[in-house]
Amino acid sequence: MKYTNIVEGKFLKRPNRFIAHVIVHGKEEIVHVKNTGRCKELLVPGAKVILEDCSHNPNRKTKYSLIAVWKNHILINMDSQVPNKVVYDALYYNKIEEFENLTLLKREVTFENSRYDIYFEDNNKKGFVEVKGVTLEDCGISMFPDAPTERGTKHVLEMIKAVQQGYIGVIFFLIQMEGPKVFKLNWKMDSKFSNAVKSAWENGVKVLAYDSIVNQNGIEIGKPIKIDFSTP
Incomplete structure (x- = not known):
């Protein structure tokens, strides 16, 4: 499984199971979270996350999808699909x-x-x-x-x-x-x-x-x- 157009970000908060607020290129963005599980031990403020830039899709409401997160030295893919x-x-x-x-x-x-x-x-x-x-x-x-x-x-x-x-x-x-x-x-x-x-x-x-x-x-x-x- 390969992703394209990958960018890094810093996790801020997750107001509900579908979206999160992430700092990307110095700007706060609302991104889609590709996992509806709790993931509370992963998505903690300040965590380094990996996003896929999906801005080429005109039907999307959000520009990015959150697909992975660093937990200490381990990169965890959290894309439920x-x-x-x-x-x-x-x-x-x-x-x-x-x-x-x-x-x-x-x-x-x-x-x-x-x-x-x-x-x-x-x-x-x-x-x-x-x-x-x-x-x-x-x-x-x-x-x-x-x-x-x-x-x-x-x-x-x-x-x-x-x-x-x-x-x-x-x-x-x-x-x-x-x-x-x-x-x-x-x-x-x-x-x-x-x-x-x-x-x-x-x-x-x-x-x-x-x-x-x-x-x-x-x-x-x-x-x-x-x-x-x-x-x-």
Whole structure:
């Protein structure tokens, strides 16, 4: 995933989940935030952020989109539209070691009452992949979610049904940074989602976590990360 027309800025405030105030080239700008999650530990006053200049689009209300932020020495991509594409591309180019020789890939395919991010087939099997972008990190531990997600819980529980009907089910956590050594479920934030993922894993759903190689101009799949399913 590549970006064009990248500029740096300094974060000031975020009055709502859709916009932020950022200093760009010495001027305060209202910018679009490409992530509706809380991200409170990332978007702190004075944080150095990366923006994409989208002024070429006459239909936009804001000139810039906030796509990444520096947290200490780690650059974290926080574009919520990116994880699906990164994982899809990685599957397409055989960069995920658990998948080989796929014969079909589709985006946004429905099973029962859930629309899953990716549908795939190989010669003998069919399956679904649900992708979750991870931006929360603390002391080398990445976690999801950073806010309660009823919709996410529903998707996970229906993934179990898909596996029971003979599909391969995959929950894929894409950590939108490089550096974390382990991934954990955020039981404190959403115990229902966390319990659903653990139950899915115990019932045959594959749960994967990969980090990402992130720079100012883009993001691509990194390496598999250890998953800790333990409860608090």
